Amino acid sequence: MQTEDFTKPCKPAQLKNILLPKRPAWVDGERSLFVADNEAASIAQRLIDGLGDHRHLLEAKIVLLYRTGKKASPDGLLEMGRARKATARDHIGLEEADFVVEINADRWPDLDDREKVALVDHELTHCAAVIAGRFVSRLLLDQFINAIGSDFIPTEPEQTDDEGRVLVRYFRRKGEAKAGEDGYHEQPLAWRMRKHDVQDFCDVIHRWGAWNPILVRLVDVLEEPLIDDGPSLFEEEGVSQKAEGGRKEAAGARRGK
Numbered sequence: 526m527q528t529e530d531f532t533k534p535c536k537p538a539q540l541k542n543i544l545l546p547k548r549p550a551w552v553d554g555e556r557s558l559f560v561a562d563n564e565a566a567s568i569a570q571r572l573i574d575g576l577g578d579h580r581h582l583l584e585a586k587i588v589l590l591y592r593t594g595k596k597a598s599p600d601g602l603l604e605m606g607r608a609r610k611a612t613a614r615d616h617i618g619l620e621e622a623d624f625v626v627e628i629n630a631d632r633w634p635d636l637d638d639r640e641k642v643a644l645v646d647h648e649l650t651h652c653a654a655v656i657a658g659r660f661v662s663r664l665l666l667d668q669f670i671n672a673i674g675s676d677f678i679p680t681e682p683e684q685t686d687d688e689g690r691v692l693v694r695y696f697r698r699k700g701e702a703k704a705g706e707d708g709y710h711e712q713p714l715a716w717r718m719r720k721h722d723v724q725d726f727c728d729v730i731h732r733w734g735a736w737n738p739i740l741v742r743l744v745d746v747l748e749e750p751l752i753d754d755g756p757s758l759f760e761e762e763g764v765s766q767k768a769e770g771g772r773k774e775a776a777g778a779r780r781g782k
Contacts, residue, residue: 526575526752527752528639528642529638530571530575531568531571531572531642532564532567532568532571532638532641532642533567533571534563534564534567535563535566535567535570535571539570540566540567540570541570542569542570542573542582542583542585542586542587543566543569543570543587543588543589544586544587544588544619544621545560545588546588546619547619556592556594556595557592557593557594558590558591558592558627559591559630560589560590560591561589561590561591562591564641565589565628565633565645568641568645569587569589569626569645569649572642572649576646578650581653581654581696581714582649582652584713584714585623585624585652585714585716586619586623586624587622587623587624587625587626587649587652588611588619588622588624588625588626589626590626590627591627591628591629591633592627592630593630593631594631595629595631595632604629606626606627606628606629606648607627607648608624608626608627608648608649608651608652609624609625609718610625610716610717610718611624611625623652623716624652624716626645626648626649626652628644628645628648650719651718651719651720652718652719653716653717653718653719654696654697654714654715654716654717655696655714655715655716655717656694656695656696657694657695657696657697657704658692658693658694658695659692659693659695659704660685660688660690660691660693661690661691661693662688662689662690662691663689663691666693669693669704669705670693672705672709673695673704673705673709674710676695676696676698676704676710677693677694677695678694678695678696679694680692680693680694696714697714697715698710698712698715699712699714699715700712700713722739722743723739723740725740
């Protein structure tokens with residue numbers, strides 16, 4: 526996959542999961558909100574359609590907004606976007622909305638295509654389905670996985686209970702029918718907000734490197750991004766090579782190499 530796969534404009538009829546509020550713009554104190562244009566909406570829809578990690582969002586309705594007036598935190602960090610579950614307090618006139626995604630409109634024009642896609646991808650990843658789990662006997666394992674279909678979520682490494690049953694994870698749906706029963710897939714998904722995988726400080730990582738398993742995993746995925754069609758974001762000449770060497774050194778130290 527390439528970045529350009531997600532930047533192709535969509536026709537209005539293709540924006541199946543993006544809702545347009547009845548109010549095109551409104552003021553919230555010193556900040557203003559307005560409906561995102563086709564560029565951001567198309568990126569969001571292309572990501573939902575094209576990435577398996579977002580397959581649950583094919584059943585979601587999302588409002589995409591631009592927000593102005595965002596200010597940096599005391600630490601100099603500027604919020605580029607935010608996602609949340611839609612509520613009646615949003616006053617967007619769309620009761621069917623599941624999520625609201627806000628993008629920093631002051632910074633959006635300064636981003637290149639790759640950065641824009643990555644930002645929207647990040648915010649969509651916060652929009653998640655509730656995950657349930659059940660221990661299933663090996664004799665019924667294939668039958669149960671086939672019954673839940675695309676709601677199935679692989680678990681690695683395999684987890685078992687004291688009786689040797691295998692843990693099967695899947696998207697939870699709201700309704701009377703249980704996973705594997707007739708009518709289960711006709712029920713709506715239960716939604717949640719997913720937190721970041723990595724919670725740390727650059728200063729701590731600078732001092733100690735990849736000091737926990739999540740950071741080791743981060744080093745691994747940084748070395749081989751799935752969408753690699755050019756230089757890394759914010760890359761400067763000579764900096765990326767040093768960073769790459771530092772990442773490998775930190776990962777090697779963590780793994781005892």
